[in-house]
Amino acid sequence: xxxxxxxxxxxxEFLVSLTGAEAATITGDAPFYNLGxxxxxxxxxxxxxxxxxxxxxxxxxxLRNATIDELIADLRESGLLS
Amino acid sequence: MGDLGSFNSLxxxxxxxxxxxxxxxxxxxxxxxxxxxxxxxxxRHQDVSAAFGTPGLLTLDLGQFVADVSxxxxxxxxxxxRLLEMAIFFRxxxxxxxLRALVARLLALRPQAACAAEVTRIARDLHAPLxxxxxxxxxxxxxxxxxxxxMGWLLGLADADALWLAQTLAGVPVILNRGASIRDFRAAxxxxxxxxxxxxxxxxxxxxxxxxxxxxxxxxxxxxxxxPFDDDRLTALTxxxxxxxxxxxxxxxxxxxWLLLDHPDQCDRVAADRRLLASAAEEALRLEAPIQQVRRxxxxxxxxxxxxxxxxxxxxxxxxxxxxxxQAYPDPDLYLPGRTGRPVQSFGAGLHHCLGAWxxxxxxxxxxxTVLDGPRPRLCIDRPGWRPLHNQRRMTNLPVQV
Numbered sequence: 001x002x003x004x005x006x007x008x009x010x011x012x013e014f015l016v017s018l019t020g021a022e023a024a025t026i027t028g029d030a031p032f033y034n035l036g037x038x039x040x041x042x043x044x045x046x047x048x049x050x051x052x053x054x055x056x057x058x059x060x061x062x063l064r065n066a067t068i069d070e071l072i073a074d075l076r077e078s079g080l081l082s
Numbered sequence: 083m084g085d086l087g088s089f090n091s092l093x094x095x096x097x098x099x100x101x102x103x104x105x106x107x108x109x110x111x112x113x114x115x116x117x118x119x120x121x122x123x124x125x126r127h128q129d130v131s132a133a134f135g136t137p138g139l140l141t142l143d144l145g146q147f148v149a150d151v152s153x154x155x156x157x158x159x160x161x162x163x164r165l166l167e168m169a170i171f172f173r174x175x176x177x178x179x180x181l182r183a184l185v186a187r188l189l190a191l192r193p194q195a196a197c198a199a200e201v202t203r204i205a206r207d208l209h210a211p212l213x214x215x216x217x218x219x220x221x222x223x224x225x226x227x228x229x230x231x232x233m234g235w236l237l238g239l240a241d242a243d244a245l246w247l248a249q250t251l252a253g254v255p256v257i258l259n260r261g262a263s264i265r266d267f268r269a270a271x272x273x274x275x276x277x278x279x280x281x282x283x284x285x286x287x288x289x290x291x292x293x294x295x296x297x298x299x300x301x302x303x304x305x306x307x308x309x310p311f312d313d314d315r316l317t318a319l320t321x322x323x324x325x326x327x328x329x330x331x332x333x334x335x336x337x338x339x340w341l342l343l344d345h346p347d348q349c350d351r352v353a354a355d356r357r358l359l360a361s362a363a364e365e366a367l368r369l370e371a372p373i374q375q376v377r378r379x380x381x382x383x384x385x386x387x388x389x390x391x392x393x394x395x396x397x398x399x400x401x402x403x404x405x406x407x408x409q410a411y412p413d414p415d416l417y418l419p420g421r422t423g424r425p426v427q428s429f430g431a432g433l434h435h436c437l438g439a440w441x442x443x444x445x446x447x448x449x450x451x452t453v454l455d456g457p458r459p460r461l462c463i464d465r466p467g468w469r470p471l472h473n474q475r476r477m478t479n480l481p482v483q484v
Contacts, residue, residue: 013302033120039260041151047155047264060261060472066118078094 001082028069104403125403127410134431139337139378188274205452225335233327327407332370333476338366363446371428
């Protein structure tokens with residue numbers, strides 16, 4: 001089971017390192033696309049997330065959710081979040 | 083689905099039954115932009131059909147995408163990248179033409195009547211256990227092995243080799259789904275490495291001693307061309323053709339059998355009038371298109387379906403929605419063998435119109451006829467178990483009893 005705070009923190013750090021954006025601009029409701037994340041980044045991010053958390057993460061998880069908040073809600077609905 | 087801008091065809095709720103959502107959207111906004119998918123979405127038959135025929139709409143290069151993902155990870159999936167380089171439907175002119183010409187030659191190797199006779203032989207052979215054992219999984223025991231055995235025959239591979247190749251490559255087409263994971267790419271690379279280790283010597287053997295078969299034809303036509311592919315690419319092309327020949331055709335055969343057996347009244351009609359067989363297969367193509375959507379990219383600024391599209395923007399051609407457009411098909415959700423009307427969009431149109439469309443239609447028609455020749459099977463499932471993929475409409479199992 002994943003932990004919401006850990007997932008949020010990890011995604012923020014991943015996006016900061018990928019885009020060079022200030023962590024403060026990476027809010028829960030900021031669209032990934034506006035942060036400069038394209039579909040290649042989305043697949044890479046899902047893969048990195050899978051490795052970091054040691055659980056299967058579909059690449060569609062990032063592609064089908066526009067923001068961190070949506071992604072978290074999706075994980076919860078899929079029963080992956082405690 | 084209230085907000086068009088957040089529409090996403092990857093949403094889990096669209097997986098099993100996307101059609102009611104498409105119907106609602108089509109009535110409300112047949113063409114719209116989605117922020118989430120960063121693409122225009124076309125849902126009407128006339129718009130999807132026109133888009134397939136628009137030369138300024140280019141196919142997306144999945145090879146470039148996989149190369150970019152792999153580079154970010156430090157992966158080197160050489161076999162996978164070569165496969166995608168040879169995947170006709172991901173290539174634009176000028177690379178597209180020579181690939182397509184070579185595969186067109188292969189598909190024209192045997193007269194269509196000889197192909198039909200072979201498909202009939204394979205279908206009867208695979209169907210025989212149903213009467214003998216009283217039950218059969220029409221997916222794993224029939225629809226899955228039929229097309230690879232036909233492709234094996236065409237290429238000149240032994241039945242056992244063709245089935246081994248199909249099993250080895252079975253997981254690879256998953257990468258065609260937008261949102262395939264790194265895991266899928268890495269698995270595909272391993273499977274392709276294994277398959278190509280088998281195919282390379284086969285190709286070399288045909289060059290040394292040509293036979294009367296499809297592999298020999300590929301080699302000789304390639305070697306005689308102005309800019310021949312090397313053997314690594316010829317091997318990748320063979321894998322591609324083999325997969326293109328089984329993946330969606332197996333899906334179609336399964337979907338066609340499901341629809342026929344799930345509609346006993348229509349099944350009686352078709353059984354009594356075999357002229358309806360082709361149309362029964364066509365209805366399966368229409369209602370459950372094996373490929374549900376394709377993407378294109380605008381090469382230039384253009385007007386499409388009344389919308390100004392800018393160069394570089396992507397467009398989703400929603401085949402699954404176009405095929406159920408009430409403007410094109412009255413009572414579009416009804417399974418109605420014998421229906422006439424507009425061409426289904428499942429094989430695309432224009433430059434990338436499916437080269438093997440006639441093979442797929444023939445295999446589906448013969449598969450349905452073969453099952454109807456035997457004792458009438460009863461479905462052992464209430465609803466189809468679709469693979470959990472948004473873009474490939476394909477069942478996992480179709481168990482029946484007699």
